[in-house]
Amino acid sequence: MKRDIKKAVEQNYDIIIIGGGFYGVMLAYESSCRGLKTLLLEKNDFGSATSFNSLRIVHGGLRYLQSLDLHRFKESVGERKWFLKNFPTLTKPISCLMPLYNKGLQRNSIMWAALNLNDLLSINRNKSVNDENNLLNGKVISSEKVKEIFPHVNTNELKGGAIWNDGAMDDSQIVLFEILKTASENGCTPLNYFAVKDVVTENDVVKGVVAIDNETNESYEFKSSLVINSTGPWSRELAKNLHKDFENLFKYSIAWNILFDVDALSDHALAITPPKDNAKAYFLRPWKGKLFAGTTHQAWDGVEEIPIPTDESIQNFIDDLNLSIPTLNLTKDNIVQIYSGLLPAKEQGTNEIAVREIIIDHSEHNGPKGLFSLSGVKLTTSRLVAEKVLNKVLGDKSAKLKEIEFPKRSDEEFGVFDFDWNLEDELLKSVIKQKFENESIVHLDDLLLRRTTLGDNPIKALLNAEEICELFGWNKDKTESEIERLKNYYVKRGLVIKENQGVEV
Structure with missing residues (x-):
């Protein structure tokens, strides 16, 4: 291409x-x-x-049952299945856990009914999907089981937990x-x-x-x-x-998620709500061993190339996470990257999504x-x-003339590599060269962020950027320009470059 x-x-x-x-x-x-x-x-x-800036979840529409929007529920279930079927190695089931505190809808009896209805209405969700990508039925579990799955859970008035399965697209x-x-x-x-x-x-x-x-x-x-x-x-x-x-x-609103340089809290995605009035739920998911949290919505004035939430909004989000999980102790220094983008709002000046x-x-x-x-x-x-x-x-x-199938490839052929990758890997170098020659790469960030997963690790990407530019045959001026462009992208996205990381500030 x-x-x-x-x-x-x-x-x-x-x-x-x-x-x-x-x-x-x-x-x-x-x-x-x-x-x-x-x-x-x-x-x-x-x-x-x-x-590029989502939480990488392929939602099946469980939340639509709350408003009995069965049409949207059915659409979401069907399209989640499309991704699980057509990209079986890039889209995987993810187990989700919501601790229950017998407040509002977060009650064992209500969630038991909701999960059973979810399973009943999505009874064909696994049809034509590989066995390893089948989505299991939901269930309500005990408080003790919640603590096993999520050791950092806030145990104050904990009554149990709800588990369901959804789709995750780690490398969307x-x-x-x-x-x-x-x-x-x-x-x-x-x-x-x-x-x-x-x-x-x-x-x-x-x-x-x-x-x-x-x-x-x-x-x-x-x-x-x-x-x-x-x-x-x-x-x-x-x-x-x-x-x-x-x-x-x-009508403009901003949505954002933050990747933190702390270990994932569980192998389950976690739906948590801060213990305060009118609080909204957040989703904390494991992503490449790290904690990936969101999604926060906020009213926005208009369009811009890289919309970034205010420092105050980011701090409020971190405060909410720490309030929800008292042992977490997150700070802005833990931020690896802010994934933010604009979404359509129902009305201008609100954070309610269309x-x-x-x-x-x-x-x-x-x-x-x-x-x-x-x-x-x-x-x-x-x-x-x-x-x-x-x-x-x-x-x-x-009318469709045909259903076009997607080729099956290895992770390396897709451009999916470990978070802690090594440029000395000859296969990795080979993939980089192949993609540069065939995949419309104009800038360094095209390769690192969107043709491969190498840019998921910003420090590693910046430390190896010059050598990668050499693989492309770029001259000194082009190389310096591309590295500066990449660095500016990461810093704009919240990366704090520390003195001991070896990257020039």
Whole structure:
């Protein structure tokens, strides 16, 4: 999947997709299943914004039972199964534990009923899924068993615990890129670092787009009669540039998770609620041996490239975690990385997340025919939403010609390596070179953060950055620029570089 601009410009496309996050990539994949010639344009790197910054959980929708939203529950269960089936080594079951204190809904009897209903309504959740990825039934356990699973649990008034199973996608960026690679092998041309600036029309009908290569600042025109704006937090801004503003397309909020340099508290993901009024639940999951915690939502003013919560908000989050688990004693110095991105809110100025995707046909609002805008909500259902969008925009042409299967690869071929990796490993070096030559890598962070898992360990990545640049054959100026770019990314994301770590500050 090389970044071949000359070849891309020479073609006419059935559909142009703008945006290379999970929703754009799923649109590309579903278009490929329909035999469509597809162009995907992403202004940065594929999957580099909100899609990269989740807690890496593929939710089955247990929480939707609380509001009896059975439609969303069914959708989530089905799409979780899609990931478990198609990416059996990259998506795995994860056991979740909620300590119960007989407060609100956190009661043994209520959770027993909820878990049984969850299992009953998702009775086909394991159909066609590998045995090792089957999701077991939920159960309520004793306080003593909770203490065994979660030794640091707050035992004050502890009455038991609820256990259920969900999906975990530890390396979601690898899954996204595998889907994109598969689409590219079946009729899709993906180009990263291409920003769409205008839509080309004739008699109010879309004829293509004008896009700029952000690496050279050269402008290109790409031809298609169908354009879908799927740019996540930028969807409203782009819709305004191409036609007009739609306030309901994206109302801004920030969501974030934090990876801490402390050992995971359990081999289970933990649902905990701070013992204070109007507290919200947090999810603390094991991730590569570390503690990964979230998700916190907060109102946000508008779109920006790297949205980062305020120091006060981060401290409040850490205080909540310490209040929930008195022995934890987290500080900001424990932060490895803040994973934050913008999500659509129900209303501007609130932290309540939207519940439904929005699809806008611009021709219904005096815009050009063939221009559509999409705003999605959650990673889990991105493929299903892509299917819905194509059914809407294609009409009779929406029937799938085939189900495209994903190739089976080893962890190393995927680019998945241990957290404490070693560049002396010849296989690792070989994978790096292969990906550089074939996977549209423009910058060092493309490789470290989104083609492999090497960047999950920031200090290790920074210490080895110069040697990796040498593998690419980059000159001194390019190498220094790329290392500075990578370092700035990590520092912006909350990394505190300590004197004894060997990295120049």
